[in-house]
Amino acid sequence: MNQTLIQYFEWYLPSDGAHWRRTAGDAQHLAQLGFTGVWLPPAYKGAKGGADTGYAVYDLYDLGEFDQKGSVPTKYGTRAEYLAAIAALHQAGLAVYPDIVLNHRIGADETERVTVRRSDEADRTREIGGEEQIDAWTRFTFPGRGGQYSPFQWNWTHFNAVDWDNGGQRSAIFRFEGKPWERDVDKERGNFDYLMGANLDTKNPEVVEELDAFGAWYLQTTGADGFRLDAVKHIRFDFFTHWLERLRNLSGRPLFAVGEYWNGEVGMLTHYLDACGRVMHLFDVPLHYNFYRASTSGGNFDMRRIFEGTLTAARPCRAVTFVDNHDTQCGQALHSPVQSWFKPLCYALILLREAGLPCVFYGDYYGTGDGTQPPLQGVLDVLLRARKHCAYGEQTDYFDDYNIVGWTRAGDAAHPGSGLAAVLSDGPGGEKEMCMGVAFAGRGFYDALGGCPGRVVIGENGCARFPVGGGSVALWLPEDGALGRAK
Structure with a gap:
């Protein structure tokens, strides 16, 4: 069966501590749709406790178990509920x-009192002024956890920068x-080592040792099958080579x-893949931006070039394709939401073709909590079923018109009734x-x-003229196929 991922969260989920229970309850449904993998949000305690999406990391070992940062559960629920959700997903295959x-x-x-030098925000390689001392938030003692699972405590020597002088x-x-x-x-901003908060110093062997220990503990605790890796472009390129290979061994x-390397230039993505030894996939950020530009061009985007400059075109076996995610939503740091009218076209382009591993966004399937994206469940159900049952066999492209493009899949013997x-x-x-x-x-579609x-x-001769409406996608399936009219 074709592999298909879902990002099972969006930024504006309610802070009700119920998401792990929702996940467990939806497991069988997701499997029936044809999903094969589920990307879950960060499960550990963030700086805002039960209101934190998980990206402001406080304690890696607190999966919603300890009274820290004003709550025991995380935004998504308790440790027990998290592990139960994983078990339900696994049970569904x-x-x-x-x-x-x-x-x-x-x-x-x-x-802690730390000696620092200020860096220019726009060009991190340029220093502003000389040495000075600041009070930096760098001491992490985790009093609510009391050393359970790990006695490690973080201090300023484990970091190389902060963004606040208290x-x-x-x-x-x-x-x-x-x-x-x-x-x-x-190399964005001269050097993009620093992103936010207290920035890890991965040259410090104590840091590497602790992250190795955490990875082993996390795998043993959760039984996870892999990872979505955040902000990989801000960490030295060979770090995850070490970390992943160690955990695999x-x-x-x-x-x-799959790593998040947020850069619209495909050359930067292929360079990273080569530098890290191709130990992971990457999200196809350039393709997302092509989708975004096409959706905002009022019909003036050259659809023949929709895959131009993308990771899907350059390294199809390493590309995870997506339309939107939690960071591209309205109000977020990488705000670039694809307009709703164009999303069915985008999902057809990632779900019904050979290249890339597609990832469907929870906010597109179920709608977003801020109300900016209505649910596309009806359209996506059809496309997902077609991917599961029909999107097989030789692909022939017809990307030969400025506005109207298409392709066929000839089906194969391993999937009776396939083809589209x-x-x-x-x-x-x-x-x-x-x-x-x-x-x-002679067959009807x-x-x-x-x-x-x-x-x-x-x-x-095996050919036909296939219609499509304006600003839309048409999916033509065999009437007597796996998803025929009566099915």
Whole structure:
């Protein structure tokens, strides 16, 4: 079966501590739709306790078990509920990929006096002024946990920078004296080692040892099947080579991994893949931006170029494709939401084609809590079923028109009744002549998405003209196939 992921959360989920229970209750449904893997949000306690989405990391070992930061549960629930959700997903045959955030720490328990030098926000390689001392939030003692699972406590020597001087009540990027930026990181802003909070110093062997211990503990505790890795471009490029290979050796399992390297230039993504030894997949950020630009171009985007400059085109076996995620939502740091009218086209492009491993966004399937994205459940159900049952066999592309593009999948013997024809237009509707192959001659096709009434009959030469409406996608399936009209 085709592999398909779902990001099972969005930024504006309610802070009701019920998400792990929702996850467990939805497990069988997700499996029936054809999902094979579930990306779960960060499960550990954040700086805002039960209101924290998990990216402001406080305690890696508190999965909703200890009274810290004003709550016992995390935003998503308790440790017991988290483990029960994973068990339910596993029972449904789904792989589980927790979100792992290692780069930064926020919400320290105490400050320490540290000698620093300020860095220019726009160019981190440029220093502003000389040495000075600040009160930095760098002491993490985790009094609520009391050393359970790990006695390790963090202090300033485990970090290389912070962005807040508590004594002077001022914000800036303060690099610790004697701790230069990592060189093998993304070059945005001169050097993008620093992102936020207390930034880990992965040159410190104590840091690496503790992260190794945490990874082993987390795997043993949760039984996770791999990871979504946050903000990998801010950590030296060979760190996850070490971390993942060690955990794979310890567990004896392949441990799928996908990293978030947020950069719209495909060359930066391929460079990272090569530098880290291709130990992970990466999200296809350039493809997301193509989708975003196409959706905001009013029908003036050249659809022939929708995959141009993408990881899907350059490294299809390493690309995880997506339309939107929690960071691209309205009001978030990487705000670039694809407009709703264009999303069915995007999902057809990632779910019904050969290249890339698609990831469906919870906020697109169920709608978002801020009300900006209505649920696309009806459309996605059809596309997901088609991916599960029909999207197999040789692919033939017809990306030969500015507005109307399409492709066919010829089906294969391993999936009886498979095969499809997809046509998309970001402008006026029309038709596109495409070939299914002579094996389909005389067979009728229907638009499973319902936008084009009637039927298409494949000619003796295996070809036909497939209609599509304006600004929409038509999914033509065999009437007598795996998802025929009566099915």
